[in-house]
Amino acid sequence: SQQGEEDPQALSIQEGENATMNCSYKTSINNLQWYRQNSGRGLVHLILIRSNEREKHSGRLRVTLDTSKKSSSLLITASRAADTASYFCATDGVDSRLTFGEGTQLTVNP
Amino acid sequence: ETGVTQTPRHLVMGMTNKKSLKCEQHLGHNAMYWYKQSAKKPLELMFVYNFKEQTENNSVPSRFSPECPNSSHLFLHLHTLQPEDSALYLCASSQDIGGETQYFGPGTRLLVL
Helix, strand or coil: CCCCEEECCEEEEECCCCEEEEEECCCCCCEEEEEEECCCCCEEEEEEEECCCCEEEECCEEEEEECCCCEEEEEECCCCHHHCEEEEEEEECCCCCEEECCCEEEEEEC | CCCEEEECCEEEECCCCEEEEEEEECCCCCEEEEEEECCCCCCEEEEEEECCEEEEECCCCCCEEEEEEECCEEEEEEECCCHHHCEEEEEEEECCCCCCCCEECCCEEEEEC
C-alpha cells in the first residue's frame, strides 16, 4: 500500500516567501526522506530524518517529523525561483523499501 | 550530478522493437534499482539488485528484463512494449539495500509508439 502522500499537490508562491509541504504515511517507519525533482530529471536527495528525531535543518530546509500523527513537513524558507520543482517524501517501512508519494509541485514566481 | 548515469536520455521505439536502457553508478554502491515514473502517479519500484543478485521483482511484466552484470552496471532490456509503458525510467543506487538514501540518475524518457 502507498505510504507517503504529499499535500498540497501543487503550491505556487512568490520569491522570498516560505513554502511548506506536508507528508502523511500509514505504517511505522524507520526513517523518512525528502527528495526534489526538476522537470524530467532524476530525484535528488534533500534530507533524511530518523524516526527518533523530531526536527532537522539543512540550509534553508527544515523538516519536522511527528510519528504520533504519522506526518512530516518540509519547510523551505526564503524561496527562490530555482526552488521550482516537485518534492517527494519517501518512507522506509518494515520491509525496508523506500515508498514514494505522488509529490508536491512547487512553483516559485520571480 | 549524483554519480549515476543513464543512457540513452530519450528513446522512441515501436512496439515490436528491442532496446536496452543502461545505468552506471560510480559511487561504489552495492544496491541498484529501476523505477518507472508515469504522469500523475507515484514512483513505481520495478526491480532491486543487491550485490548483483535480484532481490525484488515488483510484479513487472516479462517484456521488461533486467540484467546486472556487476554492482556498477544495470540494464533494462525492453521487448514488445505497449504504449502505456511510455514513461520516465529512473535508475538509482544506494550503499546497501534497505531504506537508505538513494542516488538517482537523470532518467530515460521512453516513448512507445
